[in-house]
Amino acid sequence: MIRLFVSVIVFSLLVLAAVDSALAQEETVCIQCHTGQSGSLATPVEEWRQSIHAANGVSCHGCHGGDPTDFAMAMSPDRGFIGAPDYASVPDFCGRCHVGVRQNYGESAHGQAVEDGGAQCVVCHNAHAVKKAEISLINEEDCSRCHEYGRAGEIKAAMVETEQMIGSVEQNLDRLHQLGIATDQIEGGLFDLRNRYHSLFHSVDVEKVRSETDGFQGELQEITQGISDIDSQLAQRKIWGGAAVALLLFGGIVSMLIRRTYHDEAGH
Ligand code: HEC
Ligand code: HEC
Ligand code: HEC
Ligand code: HEC
Ligand code: HEC
Structure with a gap:
């Protein structure tokens, strides 16, 4: 009896988990209703579909909260809806999940100046069209909108060499992977290193980047x-x-020769 009870519970948990992850990928009520809206209410859907968040199952409600299964109550604060953050609240909004980045950012010149126009997360990454982070995000056009490019360029220069090393390790791992060799452990180590290194950028501190490079x-x-x-x-x-x-x-040749010799002798 207890066994039956336990397996019913396990089964329901499995179903719940499946529903939950299916919801992240698929058409929640948020997506359904917003697709039918116009202008800035609808564009988030299209932009989000192409994003790294969509690819990893982080959907509208992952960021904005709310109830993705209930049309009428979807955006009720009672169901955890938190709406869209204002400019200076974005770092906390994104930082719920990106804790390490949030910390480096908070201590940076950008984080310290966020109330006075310091760049925050969506200025550089976008809110909905978020892509895999790359060093090309640091470029003259985007980084000279608020100040001169000078120090931004210095940081980029300090990062290029390490970025190239990361790139070449990634290529080598791909190569081993294609040969069917288990690289999980090395991959895990690289993933961790890559995250730590990429969040270092957010300090926008040339000296710090240089001193941690070694x-x-x-x-x-x-x-x-x-x-x-x-x-x-x-x-x-x-x-x-x-x-x-x-x-x-x-061995094959030798045994053939022996056999032939035997045959020859037998024939005589
Ligand atoms: C039945 C249609 C409908 C559903 C379902 C719906 N929305 Fe909305 N949403 C709207 C409309 C209309 C607006 C603009 C008017 C308003 O803010 O109420 C809006 C506004 C928003 C905003 C902007 C709010 C702001 O503060 O500017 C966000 C963010 C948002 N929705 C996210 C979501 C999320 C997340 C879900 C699912 C949990 C969801 N919506 C479900 C119709 C919908
Ligand atoms: C990675 C987190 C994240 C995800 C996922 C996300 N949003 Fe947003 N969204 C934000 C942030 C941050 C803002 C406010 C900053 C801005 O307006 O650029 C915002 C703003 C909005 C707004 C207000 C736009 C405006 O101009 O008034 C709407 C509507 C909205 N989101 C709907 C959605 C819908 C619908 C989805 C799912 C398809 C979604 N969001 C997924 C982070 C997210
Ligand atoms: C001034 C522009 C800028 C701002 C502001 C910014 N980022 Fe980044 N972010 C970058 C760049 C550039 C990289 C890639 C650095 C590299 O290639 O090493 C990056 C990398 C990342 C990564 C990948 C590294 C990792 O740890 O997985 C995440 C996640 C990220 N940023 C999130 C955020 C969040 C969250 C905020 C706000 C708290 C933020 N970023 C603010 C430019 C910015
Ligand atoms: C609900 C948790 C959650 C929230 C909130 C969230 N993210 Fe993410 N983010 C993820 C996950 C999961 C990934 C994919 C796995 C990874 O790369 O770390 C990701 C990936 C990223 C990446 C690519 C990292 C890389 O490896 O190159 C960036 C950049 C990023 N997020 C920025 C943001 C920004 C900006 C916001 C706020 C607008 C935000 N995220 C809010 C969970 C979240
Ligand atoms: C939305 C405006 C804005 C954008 C865009 C922006 N910054 Fe900044 N940045 C600021 C503000 C504000 C400060 C603080 C005042 C100052 O030092 O000029 C700052 C300071 C800096 C500093 C000086 C840190 C120090 O104290 O030495 C660096 C480096 C920097 N930003 C790099 C970048 C890079 C790299 C980019 C592009 C990926 C970028 N910034 C894009 C607003 C911005």
């Missing part, structure tokens, strides 16, 4: 070492594989 590059060299260890193991396996094939061939 540590990051050291960690990347260790990861690269791990990859070349795997590569040399692979090369060795190839050599032994080749030797084994040669040995088999040799």
Whole structure:
């Protein structure tokens, strides 16, 4: 009886979890109703569909709260709806999930000046069309809207080398992955490093970026070492594989010769 009870509960939890994750991807009432609106009420839907958030199951209600299953009550504060944040509240709004970035940002020149027009999250990333973060977000056109490009350019220069190292490790991991080699552990390490490194940018502090660069590059060299260890193991396996094939061939030829000699002798 208890067993039955437990499995009913487990089953319902599974169903609930499935419904929940399906809701994140699919047509919630938020998406249905906003698609039919016009102007700035509808554009968030189209922009969001192309975003990294949509790809990772963070939907309207993930950011704005509310009830994604109830047309009438969807935007009720009683159901947790928090609306759209004003300019200076955006960092806390996004920072509920991006805690590390929020912290670096809060201590930065931008965070300190957010009440007086310091750049905040959506100025650089957008609110709905958020894409995978890349160093190309730092460019003269976007970063000279409020001040000169000078110090922005210095930060970019300090980051380029480490970014390239991250890129080449990523390519190597892809290559190993295609060979069918399990790289989960190295990938996990790289993912963590990449997040820490990319959130460092938000300090917009050239000295801080420079002083932490050595540590990051050291960690990347260790990861690269791990990859070349795997590569040399692979090369060795190839050599032994080749030797084994040669040995088999040799054995085959020898036994053929022996058989032939035996036949010849038997024929005489
Ligand atoms: C039945 C239609 C309908 C549904 C369902 C709906 N919305 Fe809205 N939404 C609107 C309309 C109309 C407005 C503009 C008028 C207003 O603010 O009430 C709006 C406004 C908004 C705003 C802007 C509010 C502001 O402070 O400027 C946000 C954010 C929003 N909706 C998010 C959501 C989310 C998230 C959901 C689902 C949990 C949702 N909506 C469900 C019709 C809808
Ligand atoms: C990653 C978090 C995030 C997600 C996901 C998200 N929004 Fe927003 N949304 C924001 C922020 C931040 C603002 C306010 C800043 C701005 O207006 O640019 C906003 C503003 C809005 C507004 C007010 C726009 C205006 O100009 O008045 C509406 C309406 C809205 N969102 C609807 C939606 C709908 C519908 C979805 C799902 C398709 C959605 N949002 C998904 C973060 C998000
Ligand atoms: C001045 C522009 C700017 C502002 C303001 C800004 N970002 Fe970024 N963000 C960037 C750049 C540039 C990168 C990529 C840096 C790199 O390539 O190393 C990035 C990277 C990221 C990443 C990826 C790194 C990671 O840890 O996963 C996230 C998430 C992110 N930003 C979120 C935010 C949030 C949340 C805020 C507000 C608290 C914010 N950003 C404010 C420019 C900005
Ligand atoms: C409900 C949690 C949640 C909220 C709120 C949220 N995000 Fe995200 N964000 C995620 C998840 C999950 C991912 C995908 C996994 C990852 O890359 O960390 C992501 C990814 C990102 C990325 C790409 C990171 C990368 O690896 O390149 C950026 C940039 C970003 N978010 C910015 C924002 C901004 C700006 C806001 C506020 C407007 C915001 N996020 C609000 C959960 C959230
Ligand atoms: C919306 C306006 C705005 C945009 C866009 C903007 N900034 Fe800023 N930035 C500020 C303000 C305000 C300050 C603080 C006052 C100052 O130092 O000029 C600041 C300061 C800085 C500083 C000086 C930090 C220090 O104290 O040394 C750097 C570096 C910087 N920003 C980099 C960037 C980069 C990189 C971008 C583009 C990705 C960017 N900014 C885009 C408003 C902006």
